[in-house]
Amino acid sequence: MSKNIVVAEDFNVSRKIIVSTLTKEGYSVMEAADGNEAAQLFDGRSIDLLITDYNMPNMNGAELIQKVRSLNSYPYLPILLLTTEVRQEKLQLAFDGNITACIKKPFEAQDFLKIVKKALR
Amino acid sequence: MKNDFQQEFIEEAKQVLTNLEQSLLQLEKNSADPEEINNVYRYLHTLKGSAGMFGFQNVEKLAHELEYVYSDVRDGLRQQDDFILDLTLHAVDVLGDLLDGKDAGKEADKIINDIGSLKEARDLAPSGEARGANGKGGNEQGFVIILKPEKQIFKRGIKLQAILDEIQELGKCEFIVHNESIPFEKQLANKEITSWFEIILVTKMGQDAVKDVFLFMKEEEYTVFQITSADLFTSEPYHQFIQLSEKEVENRLTHVNTLVPGLLKGNQPRPAESKEAALVPVITETDDDQDLDKDSDKIVRKSKKSGHVSVATQKLDQLINIVSELVIFRSEIDHLMADVQKPEVVEALEKLERLTLKLRDSAFNIRLVPLNVLNVKLQRLIRSVSKDLGKEVEFLTDGLDTELDRSMINALEAPLMHMIRNAIDHGIEKPEEREKRNKPRKGLLKFFSYNSGDHVFIQLQDDGNGIDFDRIKAKGIEKGLLNASQVYSEKELINLMMSPGFSTADKVTTVSGRGVGMDVVKKDITAIRGDVEVSTEKGLGSIFTLRLPLTLTILDTLVVTISDNKYLIPITEIDHCYEETHARLFSKKSRQIHYEGQLIPFISLREYFGHQEFPEKETVILIRKNDMRIAIVVDSIVGKLQTVYKPLNELLHKADCFSGASILGDGSMALILNALKLKN
Numbered sequence: 001m002s003k004n005i006v007v008a009e010d011f012n013v014s015r016k017i018i019v020s021t022l023t024k025e026g027y028s029v030m031e032a033a034d035g036n037e038a039a040q041l042f043d044g045r046s047i048d049l050l051i052t053d054y055n056m057p058n059m060n061g062a063e064l065i066q067k068v069r070s071l072n073s074y075p076y077l078p079i080l081l082l083t084t085e086v087r088q089e090k091l092q093l094a095f096d097g098n099i100t101a102c103i104k105k106p107f108e109a110q111d112f113l114k115i116v117k118k119a120l121r
Numbered sequence: 122m123k124n125d126f127q128q129e130f131i132e133e134a135k136q137v138l139t140n141l142e143q144s145l146l147q148l149e150k151n152s153a154d155p156e157e158i159n160n161v162y163r164y165l166h167t168l169k170g171s172a173g174m175f176g177f178q179n180v181e182k183l184a185h186e187l188e189y190v191y192s193d194v195r196d197g198l199r200q201q202d203d204f205i206l207d208l209t210l211h212a213v214d215v216l217g218d219l220l221d222g223k224d225a226g227k228e229a230d231k232i233i234n235d236i237g238s239l240k241e242a243r244d245l246a247p248s249g250e251a252r253g254a255n256g257k258g259g260n261e262q263g264f265v266i267i268l269k270p271e272k273q274i275f276k277r278g279i280k281l282q283a284i285l286d287e288i289q290e291l292g293k294c295e296f297i298v299h300n301e302s303i304p305f306e307k308q309l310a311n312k313e314i315t316s317w318f319e320i321i322l323v324t325k326m327g328q329d330a331v332k333d334v335f336l337f338m339k340e341e342e343y344t345v346f347q348i349t350s351a352d353l354f355t356s357e358p359y360h361q362f363i364q365l366s367e368k369e370v371e372n373r374l375t376h377v378n379t380l381v382p383g384l385l386k387g388n389q390p391r392p393a394e395s396k397e398a399a400l401v402p403v404i405t406e407t408d409d410d411q412d413l414d415k416d417s418d419k420i421v422r423k424s425k426k427s428g429h430v431s432v433a434t435q436k437l438d439q440l441i442n443i444v445s446e447l448v449i450f451r452s453e454i455d456h457l458m459a460d461v462q463k464p465e466v467v468e469a470l471e472k473l474e475r476l477t478l479k480l481r482d483s484a485f486n487i488r489l490v491p492l493n494v495l496n497v498k499l500q501r502l503i504r505s506v507s508k509d510l511g512k513e514v515e516f517l518t519d520g521l522d523t524e525l526d527r528s529m530i531n532a533l534e535a536p537l538m539h540m541i542r543n544a545i546d547h548g549i550e551k552p553e554e555r556e557k558r559n560k561p562r563k564g565l566l567k568f569f570s571y572n573s574g575d576h577v578f579i580q581l582q583d584d585g586n587g588i589d590f591d592r593i594k595a596k597g598i599e600k601g602l603l604n605a606s607q608v609y610s611e612k613e614l615i616n617l618m619m620s621p622g623f624s625t626a627d628k629v630t631t632v633s634g635r636g637v638g639m640d641v642v643k644k645d646i647t648a649i650r651g652d653v654e655v656s657t658e659k660g661l662g663s664i665f666t667l668r669l670p671l672t673l674t675i676l677d678t679l680v681v682t683i684s685d686n687k688y689l690i691p692i693t694e695i696d697h698c699y700e701e702t703h704a705r706l707f708s709k710k711s712r713q714i715h716y717e718g719q720l721i722p723f724i725s726l727r728e729y730f731g732h733q734e735f736p737e738k739e740t741v742i743l744i745r746k747n748d749m750r751i752a753i754v755v756d757s758i759v760g761k762l763q764t765v766y767k768p769l770n771e772l773l774h775k776a777d778c779f780s781g782a783s784i785l786g787d788g789s790m791a792l793i794l795n796a797l798k799l800k801n
Contacts, residue, residue, distance in 0.1 A: 021174065069276075076312060078278030097271070100278040101337045108170030118336055121283035 002028045003120050004045070008038035008052040008064060009082065014105070018051065021109050022116065035059025039067050042074060049119055051080045051103075065098055078119040128433075130175040131220050137164050138220075142213050142497050145206060146504065152201050161209075162191040168216070180219050183229045186236045187212055208235055210501070261292070261381050263348035264331055265373075266320040267362045270342055275312035279337050282309055287334045292324030295376040299363075319363070321348075321373065323380040348377060434527065437488055444484040445765040449784055451477045452762060456787050478763075485671075489524035492570050492579070495534060496521055502538055503566065506545045513552050513562055514545055519569035525577055529649055529669060533579075536645040540581050540665055541566070543639065548585030548663055558660070560584065577669045584662040588655070590614050615655045619643040650780070652746075676766045676783070678793065680759040681742070683726045687791040688755070689764060689783055694796060696743040696750070698758060703735045706754060714752050716743060723752035724799050729778075744796040753796055766793070 005027050009015040015031055022029045030047075032038035036058040041047070050068060054061035061081055068074055078100040100119050103112065141164040147157045169184035187209055193199040212232050218225035266288070270281055288294055297319040298305055308314050324331065328347065335343045344362070346353055353359060354370045365373070451473060458470060500516060507514040525533070549555075549564030556562055567582040593614045597603035602617060609617075619639045643653050650670050657663035670693075678689035679698075697716070706714070706723070713720040721743065727735055739754050764783035769776075780795040 076275045076278055076280070078280075097273055097276055109174035110170060114333075115336065119278065121280060121287070 002026055003048040004028050004030065005049045005051060005116070005120075006030045006032065006038055006041050006047055008032040008035060008050070008056065008061070010034050010053060010056040014053075018112075021112065025113060025116075027116075035061065035064035035067075038064055042068055042071055044073050047074065047077065049078050049080065049116065051082065051116070053082045069098060080115065080119060127175050130171060130177075134168060134171065134177075134180070134220055135217065137168050138213055138217055139497055140164055141168075142210070142501065145210055145213070146497070146500050148201060149206055149504065152206075155195075158191065158195050158201065162188060162195050165191060177219065179226060179229055180216055183212060183216060183219070183232060186233050190236055190239060205239070208232060261323050261325050262327065263377055263381065264322045264324070264328075265346045265348060265353065265359075266322060266331070267318070267344045267346075268320060268338075268342065269317040270314045270338070272313055272315060274314055274342075277337070281314055284334060284338070288320060288322060291326050291330060291334070292322055293380045294320055294322040295380065296320055297373075319373075321376050321380065323377075432487075437527070440484055441488065444481050448477055448481055448763060449765055452764075452785070453788065456785075485526070488527045490527050490530050491522045491524050492530065493521040494530060495537065498534065499537065499541060499568065502541055503545065506542055510546060511551060512545055512549050512564060514549060514566050515563045517565065517567045517569075519567070520571050521569075523570040523572055523577055523579075525669065526671070532645065532649045533667075533669075536642040536667075537579070537581075539642050540639075541568075543642075544581060544583040544585065544663070544665075547589075548583040548587070550586055572671075577671060579667040579669065581665045582662060587659040587661055587663055588615070588618070588657040589659070593618050611657075615657075618655075619653065676764050676793070678762050678764050678783070679742070680762050680785070680791065681740070681755040682757055682759055683730060683755050684732055687759065687785060687789070688726075689762070689791050689793045690742065690744070690753075690796065691793065692761065694744050694746045696745040698740060698742050700738055701741050701754075703737055703739050706739060706741070707735075714741060716752070719750070721750050721752050723754055725754040726799075727754070727756070729799060746797055749797060751796055751799070753794070753799060764791075764793075 005022055007015060007018050007022070007029055009018060010033055012033075015033070019029050019031055030041050032041060034056045035052070038050070038052065039059060050065075052061045052064055056064075059067070065079055065081070068077060068079070079098070081099050081102045082105055083102050084105050101115060103115060141161060144157045144160040144164065148154060148161065151157070165184050165188040169181050169188055172178075172180035172184060190199070190205060190209075194201045194205070199205075212229075215225045215228045215232060219229060268284075271277075274281055285296070298316050299318065300316045303311075303315055305316055308316060322331065328345070331345055335345075346359065351374055354365055354373050359365075454473070455470060458466060461467070496518060503514055503516050544566055545564070549566070550558070550560075552562040555564065565582075565584045567580070570577065570579045572578075590611060594603060594609060597609075597614070597617050598605045602620075603609065619642070639653075639655075646653050646667055646669070652668045654666040654668065655663065656666075676689075677692040679692055679695060681688050681690060701714075706725075711720075712724075713722050715721075723741065725735070725739075736756055740757050741752050741754055742758075743750065743752050762785065764785070766781050766783060769779060769781055778795055778798045779792040781793045782790055783793060785791050
């Protein structure tokens with residue numbers, strides 16, 4: 001069964017690239033253009049990984065992560081946070097113990113897929 | 122099939138290749154420049170990454186192999202030598218071919234093979250320390266991993282079981298579990314980890330693969346030691362995690378020995394003084410990875426900074442075509458409306474004219490490309506030619522930001538390359554000879570460019586031997602083109618040098634003298650309506666100057682008539698016009714006119730085209746081109762016209778008194794006169 005991944009990223013081009021990279025690898029992907037849209041996808045259905053941007057309208061990455069962690073259905077869901085290099089250290093600290101890893105943008109497809117694969121194990 | 126993303130990638134990748142080439146050439150000058158080495162590594166890394174993403178597996182693979190070599194160079198494990206440099210430069214060409222979809226797979230495999238032998242050579246070298254990225258074919262290495270996961274590691278979405286599984290997949294291993302007050306299975310079920318682990322692992326995968334397992338782990342959660350001797354378990358760093366009794370040490374050594382008999386070569390625990398040396402801790406932090414990402418980020422930003430949009434040349438050509446048609450169409454309207462006196466119409470027509478001109482200028486500007494795009498190619502050429510000929514050349518450039526029409530740049534490439542070949546082959550002397558002449562060993566080759574008026578000038582200077590006029594003369598005589606008893610001026614000899622089929626190379630080298638000489642350069646440059654000028658000083662060097670029009674297709678011309686036919690003369694060539702009676706013009710037999718104290722020969726076009734009758738009053742047009750002056754006599758001037766230049770068909774190439782054709786405002790066709798050719 002293919003793994004279900006939620007991708008939350010407000011920047012269209014980035015999201016499209018991420019989604020196409022993942023789809024090509026055979027993952028089934030649900031897209032969300034902001035935190036709010038993403039949160040609504042967590043309605044109890046089977047989700048194996050959340051990849052989210054930090055800076056998003058309506059609900060940002062931090063709020064989304066908090067929201068998902070507070071739900072009973074996904075306590076140990078792997079979460080990958082997309083960050084820019086500038087903010088990386090700060091975010092890593094802020095989310096310590098809550099997320100699986102930070103991915104620095106820009107990233108290369110093969111590195112990205114490696115991390116995704118690992119997070120889905 | 123190429124989609125848009127791919128096309129974009131190819132263009133970007135080509136840019137990376139150009140940068141890479143540039144850095145490599147810099148490295149040739151200073152092979153130890155750490156910044157350039159890092160640049161090379163970074164470009165290869167970028168290329169590898171994006172190529173994989175866009176399905177160019179062959180590019181990815183080759184770039185990956187090269188990246189391996191340069192990561193060694195960067196880490197000081199290998200010296201960059203000429204072999205590596207040549208190999209990489211060659212690889213740049215192959216990568217370019219692969220991007221173009223050419224079948225260069227064999228070449229790529231060859232390079233990968235060469236790199237393979239490089240690798241082997243290093244792995245065999247006694248100084249070569251064990252390296253992480255040994256890959257699957259590598260030797261077995263032993264590691265001890267101390268794994269102390271956070272109690273709440275599951276909350277981070279990390280499955281500990283998966284990590285342990287992954288370690289097991291790497292090779293043969295032995296787990297030693299500590300703190301098992303709660304059974305480990307139960308800890309897993311409770312999602313709360315209290316145990317910690319010593320893991321002895323023997324793998325062929327290398328350190329990098331081992332570290333990769335812990336990608337999501339925090340630095341303080343794991344430590345990897347490489348087992349290089351039996352002393353590891355009693356060493357100080359190991360003590361920080363656990364103090365082992367003699368029996369426990371023995372127990373671990375047994376584990377190691379069972380996993381790989383002979384890894385420790387029967388080493389027994391040795392006296393304490395060698396303890397420190399025995400230890401090769403593999404610290405987990407990967408600073409350089411971060412730097413790398415920062416750097417690749419920088420590249421992205423750099424390319425975005427100037428806000429460029431790349432457009433397919435096809436689209437541009439289409440735009441230029443439409444604009445050109447519009448220019449013609451506007452002249453046609455002008456022509457049709459010539460009788461209309463209504464001020465509103467006249468005003469509107471003037472506005473239309475202004476706008477068309479603006480549109481034309483902007484459209485042409487888009488096509489302008491800085492000469493710099495040729496720089497890398499030229500440098501490459503200089504490098505290989507000077508190497509082949511055993512000459513040393515310093516290449517200086519200036520004004521490479523001068524812009525020229527894209528098609529001009531393309532047309533210039535071959536002649537420029539040829540001129541440079543010539544300069545190095547015939548101009549610049551061998552280092553020993555230069556020393557004898559009190560010149561620096563390194564020959565100087567200057568390439569610069571500037572704008573002046575409607576023209577772009579490109580100069581190539583060398584401080585070599587200068588043109589050998591004696592040899593040109595001897596050759597000319599030998600070929601029956603010159604008369605041995607006659608004295609020729611340098612100018613005449615230079616003209617001879619540039620006439621078709623003339624080459625002075627004594628032997629046919631691989632570099633020049635392949636049947637192409639300055640004559641071909643001259644022909645190529647003339648084809649884009651440019652000129653070549655040569656000045657030279659024996660023993661001191663030569664200067665070749667190319668004078669080129671800014672654009673190729675639009676021309677300001679004067680329309681003249683002869684009998685009922687219209688002809689065009691490029692306005693840039695016209696010095697002066699005046700009317701004169703036929704009788705006065707033809708009164709002197711010498712066929713010359715007097716202008717500014719000079720006698721200038723004239724040609725009557727009526728006569729030239731075989732007409733018998735002449736009008737009473739004729740118009741004299743003085744032409745000045747390349748320091749040559751000539752006057753032509755036509756019936757009358759019709760007016761000024763901006764025309765779109767169309768080259769003549771091959772069939773008409775022999776009629777070289779015409780340089781091209783154009784369509785007039787009324788839709789009829791007119792030929793563009795090449796006045797200088799009329800002379801002959």
